[in-house]
Amino acid sequence: MRFPARMYRILAAGAAVALLTLAIAACGGVDGDDDDSAAPAAPAATQAAAEATQAPSRARPVQAAATEAEAAEEAYEAEATAAAAQEAAADSGSCANCATARQQGSTNTTQAAASVSEPPSQRPSPGATTFQNYGRTPYVKTSTDAVSTFSLDTDRTSYFLALAWAQSGYAVEPDSVRAEEWVNAFSYDYDQPRDDRSFAITSDVVQHPLGGGRHLVRVAFQAPHVRDDVPLNVTLVLDASGSMSSGNRVAIAREAAEAIRNSLGSDDRIAVVHFTTDVIDWYTVEHSRPGNEDVAWSIGQLAPHNSTNVQAGLDLGVRLADEARRERPDAYNYVILMSDGVANVDTTNPFAILDSSPDTDHRNPLRLITIGVGIENYNDYLLEQLAQHGNGWYRYLDTTEQARETFSRENWLALSTPFADQARAQVTWDPSLVSSWRIVGYENRVTPDHTFEQNRREFAELPSGAATTAFYEVVLHNETRRGLATLGEVEVRWVDPRSGDTYSQAALLEGRTDAPFDAGDQHLRFGAIVALASDRYSALSVQLEGAKIDIAGLGADMTALRAELDSLYERMSTLQSYHDFSFLLERMTARVEELGGGSSGYSQ
Incomplete structure (x- = not known):
């Protein structure tokens, strides 16, 4: 059973201090993901000039x-x-x-x-x-x-x-x-x-x-x-891992998510999923009207926490998107992952991640869009391959202004109309x-x-x-x-x-x-x-x-x-x-x- 998001707000303030304490103890701050044992293989050194x-x-x-x-x-x-x-x-x-x-x-x-x-x-x-x-x-x-x-x-x-x-x-x-x-x-x-x-x-x-x-x-x-007369089911899957604390990644992702929400019409529906080492359940909002205050509240709660379990986030996102597709079969369905791509918990290979939540309905597919943020500690390969083999497309955002422009209502209506x-x-x-x-x-x-x-x-x-x-x-x-x-x-x-x-x-x-x-x-x-x-x-x-x-x-x-x-x-x-x-x-x-x-x- 999932409690309403409003009830979690009451608990959020008290839980914040405890969560922060746990996060600091686990990773020594939020400068990066903490799960070294689950991190990708050690990277090769940059090529020397010779x-x-x-x-x-x-x-x-x-x-x-x-x-x-x-x-x-x-x-x-x-x-x-x-x-x-x-x-x-x-x-x-x-x-x-x-x-x-x-x-x-x-x-x-x-x-x-x-x-x-x-x-x-x-x-x-x-x-x-x-x-x-x-x-x-x-x-x-x-x-x-x-x-x-x-x-x-x-x-x-x-x-x-x-x-x-x-x-x-x-x-x-x-x-x-x-x-x-x-x-x-x-x-x-x-x-x-x-x-x-x-x-x-x-x-x-x-x-x-x-x-x-x-x-x-x-x-x-x-x-x-x-014409953009087909309603949309949008599922936002937001990276709340520690590596998102670098630079303005969280601000960019929040801005993009909010711009998408504001660009949706009354016939559209939107859901929100946050993930770190696992899904953060109390921030999950199932498909609702874009004006629903729980949706806006959840987007506003995006913050860096622990490790990066992209698989867990997408697994839930795909499940929610599939439920919305069955309830509204005439709508287009988008799952939008916003992340730096630095997966280091559970499956980290893009093809294995896709295989963990297969989409078998090819008549009305789920379209996986990946939005990359950040420069250092960034996995372009994972984000690019998820989009290519997930029936979607891949974008990179460097500033909050770019996020607002990319997902302005005019641009979003074109991008979301295949x-x-x-x-x-x-x-x-x-x-x-x-x-x-x-x-x-x-x-x-x-x-x-x-x-x-x-x-x-x-x-x-x-x-x-x-x-x-x-x-x-x-x-x-x-x-x-x-x-x-x-x-x-x-x-x-x-x-x-x-x-x-x-x-x-x-x-x-x-x-x-x-x-x-x-x-x-x-x-x-x-x-x-x-x-x-x-x-x-x-x-x-x-x-x-x-x-x-x-x-x-x-x-x-x-x-x-x-x-x-x-x-x-x-x-x-x-x-x-x-x-x-x-x-x-x-x-x-x-x-x-x-x-x-x-x-x-x-x-x-």
């Missing part, structure tokens, strides 16, 4: 070669084995079956460590931050495989997390960079669809800004704005025109080609009005480089959230192969610079032991991309997003130069 000069040959940016065939051949030979392994791993089966394999992957946990190579302007990476090194997508010859299949993606956390790091004086961690999330962090002013039942698909072809006889192909999917579930795309290249190709980013979104026919939970949900952009680097046959050409076609498939029916839509990939890079509009050029810069910077991650990183080539690419960005100043300088990315690119370029020893100033 170590950062080694990486797999497939991580080396493809530089201008004597011919495009030489560049593609070099990349293909170096990457063929890795690509085959990646495809086999992706095809290994269901989420539950792949949990062990993924857990044993190359998760990279870093600790802040002093290094003589770090300049005063960029501190080492924050302590105890966990990212996953997904490698980099390889070049593939069309004679071997002319088809590229990937899940669409609207996440943008990787970019905003890197921006928060740089603005706090930290060097951006290469493993944190997922190029597709950088690209999709920006608006590109795409044309809107002709109706509210289909995408607007855009494609462009331009010559590569980094040369080498290559081209860039952009393909973009713009979802329509759809247009497409399980959305994925498949590009088929014409081998007579395209010699080789690689997708920029999307490393953990690439999927075996045959899965395109399947409806799978790990494929993305796209909210109303959302856009997804992908860039490809391609090498064309010589005879293709003259005028207008159709390089292939793209098909997108998705599930309608209301009816459960599957839809598909196709378009040609065409453009002028003789169009120089600066012939593209500012949005195309800006997006390409973002894609290539983030992709090149991620090459700093060590992927194969003993391999070398072409630091000089990487530095040349970053410098060239900075020059391209500077050329857009007059057109884009009124946008804050332009200045933010310009600052970030400057910091990343300086980091690459630093690892390469900098320039002597003399000619070669």
Whole structure:
């Protein structure tokens, strides 16, 4: 039996002193989670500058070669084995079956460590931050495989997390960079669809800004704005562990939770769960109207306590959400986890956490949204994977102002109104025109080609009005480089959230192969610079032991991309997003130069 929240308020004041005393005795304060025995495996030290000069040959940016065939051949030979392994791993089966394999992957946990190579302007990476090194997508010859299949993606956390790091004086961690999330962090002013039942698909072809006889192909999917007339069941799962005491994490989470509550309508329902070492029962509020005073009271009680049992919080959150779904079957259902992701009690693997509370109703799924807060002591990998395989999306919040803006009524109505579930795309290249190709980013979104026919939970949900952009680097046959050409076609498939029916839509990939890079509009050029810069910077991650990183080539690419960005100043300088990315690119370029020893100033 659960007593009303009002009764717990009477006890709360007296219990607070006792709880505080217990918390201090257990963890020596609330500077961090107290359960050392249940903590994750000891993190590896931050890579030293000398170590950062080694990486797999497939991580080396493809530089201008004597011919495009030489560049593609070099990349293909170096990457063929890795690509085959990646495809086999992706095809290994269901989420539950792949949990062990993924857990044993190359998760990279870093600790802040002093290094003589770090300049005063960029501190080492924050302590105890966990990212996953997904490698980099390889070049593939069309004679071997002319088809590229990937899940669409609207996440943008990787970019905003890197921006928060740089603005706090930290060097951006290469493993944190997922190029597709950088690209999709920006608006590109795409044309809107002709109706509210289909995408607007855009494609462009331009010559590569980094040369080498290559081209860039952009393909973009713009979802329509759809009516928000479906009621919502929202379950807030709030992290009340000790690590949330760092910085303003609790304030941000409270602000976001309150903004969501205020954005809900009278037909919506909201529940609240707090968790630390276990669920804090006296703060639990089952689904009620958003104006219910118990809901507001519970949100206001969020505070740091002990350890982090994400599994316990989500288990209860999913149970409450499922009960609300059965009572209100016509509503959309969202479970929103707000946390720094530092799980250290019970199950800490994202796939095992999802398996502990499986959602078997695929006709009206529970959509798991993860909201990350904090810089140091932060687990990006857990939060990103929970959202990707929980049929939801992932956001990062750095300030209370950002929390209010992200979940303002206008933004929340769009984010909480899905247009497409399980959305994925498949590009088929014409081998007579395209010699080789690689997708920029999307490393953990690439999927075996045959899965395109399947409806799978790990494929993305796209909210109303959302856009997804992908860039490809391609090498064309010589005879293709003259005028207008159709390089292939793209098909997108998705599930309608209301009816459960599957839809598909196709378009040609065409453009002028003789169009120089600066012939593209500012949005195309800006997006390409973002894609290539983030992709090149991620090459700093060590992927194969003993391999070398072409630091000089990487530095040349970053410098060239900075020059391209500077050329857009007059057109884009009124946008804050332009200045933010310009600052970030400057910091990343300086980091690459630093690892390469900098320039002597003399000619070669």
